[in-house]
Amino acid sequence: METEKLTFTGNESAALGAKLARVEVVATYPITPQSTIVENLSRFIANGELKAEIINAESEHAAISICIGASLSGARTFTATASQGLVLMHEMLHWAAGARTPIVMAVTNRALCVPWSLHADFQDAISQRDTGWIQFYCENNQEVLDTIIQAYKISEDKRVLLPSMVSLEGFILTHTVERVDVPKQKDVDEFLPPYKNEFFYIDPENPLAENVVVLPDWYMEYRYQQEVAMQNAKEVIDKVSKEYFDKIGRNWGGLIEAYMMEDAEVAVVTMGTIAGTARVAVREMRKKSGKKVGLIKVRCFRPFPVEEFKKFSSLKALAVIDRSYSFGCGGPLCTEVKSAFYNTEEKPLILGVVAGLGGRDVNVGDIINVLEKTIEVSKTGKVERETIWLNLKGEQLR
Amino acid sequence: MPSKPISIKDFPKDEFMVKGHTACPGCGMAIAVRQALKILGKNTVLAIPAGCIAGGSTTGPFPLSGFALPTVYCSFDETAAFLAGIETALKVKGLKEKFNVVGIAGDGGTADIGLQCLSGAVERGHKIIYICYDNEAYMNTGIQRSGTTPYGAWTTTTPVGSLRMFKQEPKKDMPQIMIAHKIPYVATASPAFPSDLAGKIKRAMEIGGPAYIHIHTPCPTGWRFPPEKTIEVARLAVLSGMWILYEVENGVFKLNVKISKRKPVKEYLSIQGRFRHLTAEDLEKIQKEVDENCKRVGM
Amino acid sequence: MTYFRQLILFGRGGMGVVTAAEILAEAVAQEGKYGQSLPFFGMERRGAPVRSFVRISSEPIWVRSEVTEPDYVIVVDQSLLTLLDVTRGLKTDGMLIVNSSEKPQILKEKLQLKFRVATVNATKIALEEIKVPIASTAMLGAFAKVTNEISLESIRKAVLTRLSGEIGQKNIRAIERAYKEVLF
Numbered sequence: 001m002e003t004e005k006l007t008f009t010g011n012e013s014a015a016l017g018a019k020l021a022r023v024e025v026v027a028t029y030p031i032t033p034q035s036t037i038v039e040n041l042s043r044f045i046a047n048g049e050l051k052a053e054i055i056n057a058e059s060e061h062a063a064i065s066i067c068i069g070a071s072l073s074g075a076r077t078f079t080a081t082a083s084q085g086l087v088l089m090h091e092m093l094h095w096a097a098g099a100r101t102p103i104v105m106a107v108t109n110r111a112l113c114v115p116w117s118l119h120a121d122f123q124d125a126i127s128q129r130d131t132g133w134i135q136f137y138c139e140n141n142q143e144v145l146d147t148i149i150q151a152y153k154i155s156e157d158k159r160v161l162l163p164s165m166v167s168l169e170g171f172i173l174t175h176t177v178e179r180v181d182v183p184k185q186k187d188v189d190e191f192l193p194p195y196k197n198e199f200f201y202i203d204p205e206n207p208l209a210e211n212v213v214v215l216p217d218w219y220m221e222y223r224y225q226q227e228v229a230m231q232n233a234k235e236v237i238d239k240v241s242k243e244y245f246d247k248i249g250r251n252w253g254g255l256i257e258a259y260m261m262e263d264a265e266v267a268v269v270t271m272g273t274i275a276g277t278a279r280v281a282v283r284e285m286r287k288k289s290g291k292k293v294g295l296i297k298v299r300c301f302r303p304f305p306v307e308e309f310k311k312f313s314s315l316k317a318l319a320v321i322d323r324s325y326s327f328g329c330g331g332p333l334c335t336e337v338k339s340a341f342y343n344t345e346e347k348p349l350i351l352g353v354v355a356g357l358g359g360r361d362v363n364v365g366d367i368i369n370v371l372e373k374t375i376e377v378s379k380t381g382k383v384e385r386e387t388i389w390l391n392l393k394g395e396q397l398r
Numbered sequence: 399m400p401s402k403p404i405s406i407k408d409f410p411k412d413e414f415m416v417k418g419h420t421a422c423p424g425c426g427m428a429i430a431v432r433q434a435l436k437i438l439g440k441n442t443v444l445a446i447p448a449g450c451i452a453g454g455s456t457t458g459p460f461p462l463s464g465f466a467l468p469t470v471y472c473s474f475d476e477t478a479a480f481l482a483g484i485e486t487a488l489k490v491k492g493l494k495e496k497f498n499v500v501g502i503a504g505d506g507g508t509a510d511i512g513l514q515c516l517s518g519a520v521e522r523g524h525k526i527i528y529i530c531y532d533n534e535a536y537m538n539t540g541i542q543r544s545g546t547t548p549y550g551a552w553t554t555t556t557p558v559g560s561l562r563m564f565k566q567e568p569k570k571d572m573p574q575i576m577i578a579h580k581i582p583y584v585a586t587a588s589p590a591f592p593s594d595l596a597g598k599i600k601r602a603m604e605i606g607g608p609a610y611i612h613i614h615t616p617c618p619t620g621w622r623f624p625p626e627k628t629i630e631v632a633r634l635a636v637l638s639g640m641w642i643l644y645e646v647e648n649g650v651f652k653l654n655v656k657i658s659k660r661k662p663v664k665e666y667l668s669i670q671g672r673f674r675h676l677t678a679e680d681l682e683k684i685q686k687e688v689d690e691n692c693k694r695v696g697m
Numbered sequence: 698m699t700y701f702r703q704l705i706l707f708g709r710g711g712m713g714v715v716t717a718a719e720i721l722a723e724a725v726a727q728e729g730k731y732g733q734s735l736p737f738f739g740m741e742r743r744g745a746p747v748r749s750f751v752r753i754s755s756e757p758i759w760v761r762s763e764v765t766e767p768d769y770v771i772v773v774d775q776s777l778l779t780l781l782d783v784t785r786g787l788k789t790d791g792m793l794i795v796n797s798s799e800k801p802q803i804l805k806e807k808l809q810l811k812f813r814v815a816t817v818n819a820t821k822i823a824l825e826e827i828k829v830p831i832a833s834t835a836m837l838g839a840f841a842k843v844t845n846e847i848s849l850e851s852i853r854k855a856v857l858t859r860l861s862g863e864i865g866q867k868n869i870r871a872i873e874r875a876y877k878e879v880l881f
Contacts, residue, residue: 005858006726007719029511030539030555032453038542039554046559056543056555058510059475084448088475116457116471118738140761172761177719177734179726276759363762420745 017148097132119359264294424625622671
């Protein structure tokens with residue numbers, strides 16, 4: 001009797017998500033640590049498990065352009081990349097969003113050159129935050145599989161029609177094995193109907209032109225439509241989370257997840273796997289010293305959960321842990337969290353923390369230190385340093 | 399004036415690809431690059447993109463590098479552009495005569511993602527030497543097919559399975575693409591013929607550039623053969639006519655190694671696990687194509 | 698009370714360390730518990746030191762950082778014992794399981810190891826059963842016998858989800874032999 005495989009890597013989970021979503025065209029280019037996503041998809045196709053065309057493009061810029069062509073022509077499209085590959089796509093990411101193509105891309109987050117790194121941080125995906133793509137950041141492999149399936153439903157919703165990127169940290173999730181429950185194809189089919197392109201299509205009886213020149217008299221209205229779509233996405237993301245829970249049985253929250261926040265006075269805000277480690281830190285601190293701490297996990301960075309954050313305006317202090325940085329300014333997540341509170345009457349003190357760049361380990365002890373520092377800030381009422389770079393050689397967390 | 403082979407005993411003693419690099423045991427690229435750098439010598443500036451030569455063997459981790467030469471580990475898609483920039487700056491500073499400006503990139507970084515800038519740089523006539531080491535796939539990222547993966551090969555993105563999806567498309571002929579650019583010097587080489595390889599590097603240095611040298615570098619890890627057989631595999635490629643050693647200088651063709659009695663391609667293919675699935679019909683197709691190619695060059 | 702154990706496997710690239718760690722995580726899942734394996738790579742392909750971190754728990758595992766205080770350390774390549782500090786962070790009552798032809802007591806004295814040590818000649822077993830010196834999977838058999846943390850049957854099942862057919866059976870035989878032959 002054949003034993004059912006119970007554990008999967010993040011990359012396998014992403015490939016399984018794409019397979020269950022019945023993607024039709026995949027165009028990719030190899031880059032560490034994404035390669036096994038494509039290998040798995042190639043294998044599914046070679047074995048007849050997935051009916052799709054896979055194009056091994058000559059570069060990432062070509063890969064995303066192929067995806068746009070395919071999506072405009074009505075195919076459900078998937079791609080995956082990381083790091084230098086994602087930033088090489090940059091020009092076309094704007095294009096894909098402006099063209100309203102519901103492409104879903106797995107980003108196996110990896111730090112950018114220079115210096116050359118193979119390890120995880122969010123600089124690649126975060127630096128694309130202005131391109132108009134919906135952005136999810138996953139905490140574990142199960143969430144990766146579930147989010148890719150959900151992303152198609154969200155992106156293809158008529159009120160949205162925007163591409164999505166689903167982030168999973170390089171090596172920490174991509175190559176890590178853990179238990180993943182793979183939904184049945186039948187259930188996913190009921191959750192996710194086939195893709196029908198209603199805005200641009202190929203029909204000689206009704207020829208349409210995509211991307212004509214638009215003069216100043218109409219350009220702003222196009223951009224505004226895109227923003228309306230992003231705002232609509234907030235509601236759609238919540239709705240899809242609930243539908244997925246009803247059909248498949250798991251709910252990762254909508255735009256954020258509030259963990260132990262009911263009576264929290266101080267919290268840590270973060271994304272991705274650091275959120276998982278933060279859960280343990282919060283639980284330990286509560287158990288050992290009874291301190292009222294909590295975690296706000298940002299699952300969706302674009303659209304940014306502004307309304308969700310406003311609900312926490314009475315918190316005393318927050319520490320925002322960024323796994324990326326905007327030079328000359330601050331951590332992107334921190335900057336946007338601060339901005340969400342700007343117009344509220346009450347607002348928490350906010351401490352920015354930069355951690356885990358280039359794959360540097362962030363452990364439970366680190367997060368406990370950050371929370372202790374945040375508690376201190378909540379008592380003194382003063383933030384002495386806007387941003388702390390965690391565990392830098394030669395510097396102590398002050 | 400074609401290249402003159404250099405006897406191994408006359409190779410300079412200095413090493414520029416240093417000991418302690420981390421290439422796989424039996425790596426064909428490491429053998430060929432070591433040979434080439436000995437001839438290029440100390441006054442060489444390198445641009446090295448992603449691939450086995452960098453991520454798989456010489457770059458870091460910090461603070462280490464595997465070349466005893468000034469090196470820029472450049473972006474994957476722009477090796478020739480970096481070379482063009484370096485060459486032009488040296489020219490502007492009056493230093494170009496002193497240095498060889500050399501790029502060493504894999505087949506993926508040359509024939510696929512690096513093709514646009516290579517075409518541009520050689521068309522503009524920059525005095526650069528571009529060396530492509532061809533292990534016939536993206537090996538550093540785990541054996542994915544590239545434009546130079548030969549017909550019939552298994553890779554992780556041309557898997558075999560029940561639908562027999564091994565590579566169906568022919569091998570992209572990079573040397574011919576470079577010849578079509580009408581550049582002064584184009585040559586093919588093999589680490590199993592070091593004297594020929596060395597002579598060609600020397601010729602490229604004498605001409606100044608743009609020069610393109612395409613080296614066939616077997617990969618035990620990706621081609622699936624025991625690591626001690628690398629040179630044997632490289633030699634069999636030439637002896638069977640699957641890899642032809644020639645040079646074209648200013649449009650004049652010279653066949654460097656003429657094999658009078660070619661070995662059947664089956665001998666070269668059967669030693670490699672990546673061709674294990676080929677049927678007699680597939681082998682016949684490959685043999686026919688090789689026969690035609692060899693006839694065309696007078697072999 | 699949550700059941701929680703951490704391991705580090707040390708080996709070299711190409712020795713199957715990552716696969717062995719994955720098999721162990723799968724075996725844990727097959728027993729109804731939660732397993733996690735995180736590989737740590739440098740950049741090289743073969744021959745370079747490689748570590749895999751494994752966590753075993755009765756509850757879902759949320760943490761994803763490196764293991765710094767393992768309960769067990771498995772060393773697949775003996776040369777790493779003198780090259781790296783493989784016992785750093787190992788709990789005082791922790792156990793070191795080494796692929797070695799030497800008896801535990803001899804190895805302990807030779808390298809002045811303060812921990813409990815178990816040894817098995819996994820390379821010899823692998824060469825005889827699998828015909829290649831990929832010793833990592835065999836080490837799982839030794840781990841099962843010495844620590845009782847996982848059953849042989851779960852490991853067998855897990856192997857077959859990763860290595861099919863003949864290769865799977867050969868690895869299972871190697872694991873079973875290491876289970877019998879480990880000294881501690």
